[in-house]
Amino acid sequence: MKFLFFTDTHIRGTNPRARLDDFEKTLYNKFEELLSYVRLNNIDYVLFGGDLLDRPDVSLSVMQKFIDVLNKFPKPIYMVLGNHDIYGQNPNTVNRTIIGILETLGIVWILDDKPVELNDGKVKIKITGSSFTYDIDVDSSKSKYITNKGECDYLIHIAHGMLMEKPFIKEVPHTTIDEIIQRTEADITLCGHYHTGYGIIKIENKYIVNPGAIVRINNSIAEIKRQPSFAVIDINENISVYIEKLKSAPRGEDILDRSFIKIQEQREILFNNIIQTVNTYGEFEMLSINQIVEEVAKKESIPDEIKKEVLDRLTRAHIILSKEVVD
Numbered sequence: 001m002k003f004l005f006f007t008d009t010h011i012r013g014t015n016p017r018a019r020l021d022d023f024e025k026t027l028y029n030k031f032e033e034l035l036s037y038v039r040l041n042n043i044d045y046v047l048f049g050g051d052l053l054d055r056p057d058v059s060l061s062v063m064q065k066f067i068d069v070l071n072k073f074p075k076p077i078y079m080v081l082g083n084h085d086i087y088g089q090n091p092n093t094v095n096r097t098i099i100g101i102l103e104t105l106g107i108v109w110i111l112d113d114k115p116v117e118l119n120d121g122k123v124k125i126k127i128t129g130s131s132f133t134y135d136i137d138v139d140s141s142k143s144k145y146i147t148n149k150g151e152c153d154y155l156i157h158i159a160h161g162m163l164m165e166k167p168f169i170k171e172v173p174h175t176t177i178d179e180i181i182q183r184t185e186a187d188i189t190l191c192g193h194y195h196t197g198y199g200i201i202k203i204e205n206k207y208i209v210n211p212g213a214i215v216r217i218n219n220s221i222a223e224i225k226r227q228p229s230f231a232v233i234d235i236n237e238n239i240s241v242y243i244e245k246l247k248s249a250p251r252g253e254d255i256l257d258r259s260f261i262k263i264q265e266q267r268e269i270l271f272n273n274i275i276q277t278v279n280t281y282g283e284f285e286m287l288s289i290n291q292i293v294e295e296v297a298k299k300e301s302i303p304d305e306i307k308k309e310v311l312d313r314l315t316r317a318h319i320i321l322s323k324e325v326v327d
């Protein structure tokens with residue numbers, strides 16, 4: 001069986017500030033290239049790592065074009081939700097989002113509570129998934145990255161979280177591969193969320209794969225140099241995994257505006273100052289509002305139902321705010 005895995009497409013109708021080209025058009029071309037790769041290379045199943053959309057309510061006129069191409073992929077596309085696909089970093093809001101509609105139409109399949117078993121008469125492959133939740137990398141058990149093989153020959157797990165090769169910036173919640181590699185039974189763990197990606201890492205016959213985002217949204221030097229890629233997985237008697245570069249992706253130099261970098265650097269300094277200020281008020285190691293609620297609740301022994309109410313209200317506020325924001 002042959003799989004194609006891609007991640008973080010961030011479909012949107014507007015241009016990210018640093019982009020000089022027509023982002024929507026370029027992205028559409030990438031989807032068409034992926035589709036023709038699927039057809040020419042006899043890919044059986046398509047897997048997706050989350051952040052299909054840049055926001056949960058991306059406009060219908062934009063979606064109309066992309067639904068047309070998504071509908072031509074082998075159905076369904078097995079996927080997990082990214083933080084941009086949902087409201088309030090809460091996967092339970094999916095029914096109010098565009099992805100909820102795509103799932104109803106049978107175009108996508110959200111894996112979390114519906115793992116899939118594929119059997120071609122030769123091998124039995126199970127696919128499990130963990131959508132983004134605000135605690136995916138905060139939870140010390142790292143349970144969203146751990147999955148069980150059961151009766152199948154091979155197990156593929158997809159997660160949208162900050163799974164990193166090495167320890168990362170302290171302020172950003174993340175998980176390192178060595179925290180999970182011994183405990184997960186997945187032969188292949190496919191990851192989205194960290195846009196830079198790291199390709200294929202193989203440890204003791206287990207693969208960890210993040211080919212990086214299909215899109216380049218910021219204009220860091222690393223992003224300018226990076227060529228958007230996807231992964232191909234071929235499972236017969238053995239597993240083979242390889243990375244393919246998108247040919248339709250323009251050169252970073254041609255589409256990312258570097259004059260913008262200076263302003264962005266100043267912003268980063270400002271942002272770091274804010275983080276430091278917040279840290280002096282409490283020992284918050286992260287800045288996500290949900291995580292701060294979690295920390296405060298723990299410190300002050302606030303009952304679970306009150307914490308839940310606060311998180312629910314934050315989700316509702318996010319829904320209201322996102323309707324008011326004009327991109």
Ligand SMILES: [Mn+2]
Nearest residue numbers: 008051082193
């Ligand atoms: Mn993303």
